[in-house]
Amino acid sequence: xxxxTQMEGPVTLSEEAFLTINCTYTATGYPSLFWxxxxxxxxxxxxxxxxKADDKGSNKGxxxxxxxxxxxxxxxKGSVQVSDSAVYFCALREYGNKLVFGAGTIxxxxx
Amino acid sequence: NAGVTQTPKFRVLKTGQSxxxxxxxDMNHEYMYWYRQDPGMGLRLIxxxxxxxxxxxxxxxDGYNVSRLKKQNFLLGLxxxxxxxxxxxxxxxxxxxxxxxxAFFGQGTRxxxx
Numbered sequence: 001x002x003x004x005t006q007m008e009g010p011v012t013l014s015e016e017a018f019l020t021i022n023c024t025y026t027a028t029g030y031p032s033l034f035w036x037x038x039x040x041x042x043x044x045x046x047x048x049x050x051x052k053a054d055d056k057g058s059n060k061g062x063x064x065x066x067x068x069x070x071x072x073x074x075x076x077k078g079s080v081q082v083s084d085s086a087v088y089f090c091a092l093r094e095y096g097n098k099l100v101f102g103a104g105t106i107x108x109x110x111x
Numbered sequence: 112n113a114g115v116t117q118t119p120k121f122r123v124l125k126t127g128q129s130x131x132x133x134x135x136x137d138m139n140h141e142y143m144y145w146y147r148q149d150p151g152m153g154l155r156l157i158x159x160x161x162x163x164x165x166x167x168x169x170x171x172x173d174g175y176n177v178s179r180l181k182k183q184n185f186l187l188g189l190x191x192x193x194x195x196x197x198x199x200x201x202x203x204x205x206x207x208x209x210x211x212x213x214a215f216f217g218q219g220t221r222x223x224x225x
Binding site: 032034036042043044045046049051089091093097098099100101102103104 | 142144146151152153154156159161169201203205207212213214215216217218219
């Protein structure tokens with residue numbers, strides 16, 4: 001079945017550091033790809049998305065590019081802030097419409 | 112604009128008790144999902160529905176039942192709660208339109224089974 005693999009955390013960075021969280025997927029079709037963020041005590045919120053190959057999703061300084069050739073959707077941010085501390089989930093939605101999530105990566109940003 | 116609403120937000124059950132979690136969405140979405148979130152395991156799909164009157168099993172369906180009698184509601188039932196069902200439960204919904212592929216989540220229900 002479809003699956004999503006994320007880098008294990010927690011990831012601990014200093015403020016203004018560069019962030020990369022790796023995400024790769026396995027799917028039989030051409031899924032839509034997402035990054036969701038979960039702040040402490042809250043539900044998941046969509047951070048960005050890409051629905052076809054070579055699309056770049058971006059929001060709040062975060063970016064991710066849908067790479068079909070490497071089946072990847074890595075999340076990047078040039079300069080993280082303490083307020084970015086959260087759990088980040090990579091996910092896919094196949095044409096069959098089942099949503100599949102990675103295990104999540106905890107990000108901790110220190111001031 | 113309520114989005115996805117889950118009730119209750121917190122619940123403590125004794126082993127063997129039953130309960131129903133309610134999820135309601137006001138976005139006219141065709142698809143609805145129930146997930147559980149456990150430390151170190153991310154979100155695991157319990158059951159999902161692609162339309163009114165239809166449901167399907169996800170990754171971890173045992174011990175749960177669901178119903179989708181109305182398009183806007185998706186109920187998750189625990190017939191005989193077990194401590195292993197202590198978790199945070201999230202409901203989500205999404206549109207059939209692939210261009211509107213994102214899922215919207217509720218705030219979660221924290222369930223403790225003692």
